[in-house]
Amino acid sequence: MKRLFVPTLGPSDWRRLLADPDKHWKANYSAYESAVAWEAARSTPRGLPYEIAQVLDSHPRFRNCSLVFGVPEHRVALEGGGHASQTDLWALLSTAAGLVSTSIEAKAGESFDTTVEEWLSKAKVGSGKPDRLRALCKLWNVSEDKISGCRYQLMHRPATAILEAKRFHANTALFLVHAFERMPEINRSSHDDYSIWRRALGIDASHAGLQCAGTFDGIELWMAWVSAPTADERTVRAAV
Numbered sequence: 001m002k003r004l005f006v007p008t009l010g011p012s013d014w015r016r017l018l019a020d021p022d023k024h025w026k027a028n029y030s031a032y033e034s035a036v037a038w039e040a041a042r043s044t045p046r047g048l049p050y051e052i053a054q055v056l057d058s059h060p061r062f063r064n065c066s067l068v069f070g071v072p073e074h075r076v077a078l079e080g081g082g083h084a085s086q087t088d089l090w091a092l093l094s095t096a097a098g099l100v101s102t103s104i105e106a107k108a109g110e111s112f113d114t115t116v117e118e119w120l121s122k123a124k125v126g127s128g129k130p131d132r133l134r135a136l137c138k139l140w141n142v143s144e145d146k147i148s149g150c151r152y153q154l155m156h157r158p159a160t161a162i163l164e165a166k167r168f169h170a171n172t173a174l175f176l177v178h179a180f181e182r183m184p185e186i187n188r189s190s191h192d193d194y195s196i197w198r199r200a201l202g203i204d205a206s207h208a209g210l211q212c213a214g215t216f217d218g219i220e221l222w223m224a225w226v227s228a229p230t231a232d233e234r235t236v237r238a239a240v
Contacts (some may be wrong), residue, residue, distance in 0.1 A: 001075075001077060002075070005071055008039065008072070010039055010239060010240045011032070011035035011036050011039050011239050011240065013072075014031065014034075014035035014039075014072045014073070015031075015032075015035070017072055017073035018031055018073065027230070027231070028108060028180075028182055028230050029108050029109075029110070030088070030106035030107050030108040030110055030178075030180060031088070031106065033106065033108055033180040033228075033230050033231055034088055034089060034104070034106035034178060034180075035072065035239070036231040036235060036236055036239040037049040037178070037180075037228065037231065037235070037239075038070065038072075038089060039238075039239035039240070040231070040235045040236075040238040040239040041067075043238070045066070046064075046065070046066040046067065047066055047067030048065075048066065048067055049178075049228065050228075051178075051226050051227065051228040052176065052178065052226050052228075055176075055209065055210055055224050055226050056093075056210065056224075058209055058210055059210050061095065061097065061172075061222070062093075062095055062100070062174075062210070062222075063096075064095075064096070065093045065094060065095040065096075065100065066093065066094050067091055067092075067093060067094075068091075068092040068093065068094050068099070069091070069092055070089050070090065070091035070092070071089070071090050071091075072088070072089050073086055073087075073088065073089075074086070074087050074089070074090035074160070076090075076159075076160040076163055076164060078132055078135065078136070078156060078159065078163075079131060079132055079135035080128035080129065080130070080131035080132025080133075080134075080135060081128035081131075081132075082127070082128050082129065082132060085156040085157060085159065085160045087103045087104065087105065087157055087160050088104055088105055088106045088178075089103075089104040089106070090102065090103055090104070090160065090161075090164060091104060092168065092170075093174070095172075097172070098170060098171065098172065099168060099169075099170040099172075100165075100170060100172045100173065100174050101161050101162070101164040101165035101168055101170050101172070101173045101174070101219075102161060102173070102174040102175075102176065103157055103158060103160045103161035103164075103173075103174070103175050103176070104176045104177075104178050105153070105157050105175070105176070105177050105178065106177075106178045106179075106180065107177060107178070107179045107180070107187055107190050108179070108180040108181075108182070108186065108187070108230065109182070109186045109187060109190075110190070111151070111189065111190060111193070112151035112152075112153040112154050112190055112193050112194070113151060113152060113153045114151070114152055115148065115149055115150060115151055115152065116133065116144075116147050116148050116149070116150055116151075116152045116155060117148040117149065118152075119152040120133060120148075133155075136155045136156060136159060139159055139162065139216055139217055140155070140159075140201055140216065141216070142200060142201055142202075146200050147197075147200045147201075149196065149200075150193070150196055150197045150200050151193045151196075151197060154193065154194065154197040155197075157175065158173075158175035158221065158223065161173035161174060161175050161221065162216055162217060162219045162221060165219045166217070166218075166219060170219075171218075171219060171220060172219065172220050172221075172222065173216075173219050173220070173221045173222070174221070174222045174223070174224075175213075175221065175222070175223040175224075176223070176224055176225075176226055177190075177194060177224075177225045177226065178226050178228060179191070179225060179226065179227050179228065180228050180229070180230050181227055181228070181229060181230070182230055187227075191225060194225060198213070198223075201213065201214075202214075203223075208225075209224060210222060210223070210224040211223060211224070
């Protein structure tokens with residue numbers, strides 16, 4: 001677990017944190033678009049990209065909230081060992097009701113990776129994957145067979161918001177999908193996977209906006225899908 005962080009000077013500081021910067025750092029792709037959107041928002045009073053602020057302001061619980069600080073490519077250890085969950089951006093938000101631990105997953109046409117069934121099928125002898133999956137199923141209060149067709153990334157990314165809420169003594173967690181749209185259909189498949197995951201957890205998948213998903217391990221979890229345009233020249237200039 002890392003405990004010391006260096007402030008960013010612009011989007012390029014996000015690039016070096018990627019597993020494969022040459023592959024993932026391109027305009028119109030989620031890593032680049034997320035970095036530009038958040039860096040451009042740093043000079044605003046609330047520190048939030050416009051579309052995210054709009055969605056959060058739609059509910060009194062989060063209205064007028066602001067960014068305390070954010071950590072790009074934040075890693076959170078999960079039970080069972082293996083790789084930590086590396087969320088695109090973890091942020092601590094300040095609201096009238098207290099602090100909110102927030103995990104943001106950026107998408108720009110990319111998928112939520114493999115299904116739980118596919119991920120588990122690749123487990124080697126002695127792997128911690130079965131233990132990790134059991135821990136996640138316990139957190140979400142769901143059986144393994146019910147979520148086998150869900151995307152594994154959606155099992156652990158929202159979990160990081162809950163785990164970090166407990167670490168920071170916050171009673172609320174928030175999971176946001178920051179979806180950058182080049183064309184209306186670009187994120188349709190990912191949105192379908194997002195809806196499948198919510199239905200598996202017993203959450204109303206027909207709800208389009210910010211919603212409370214329930215209480216998990218004593219933490220109230222909220223979630224939303226936030227659509228945003230890819231960056232124009234003005235936004236890129238504001239980010240650097």
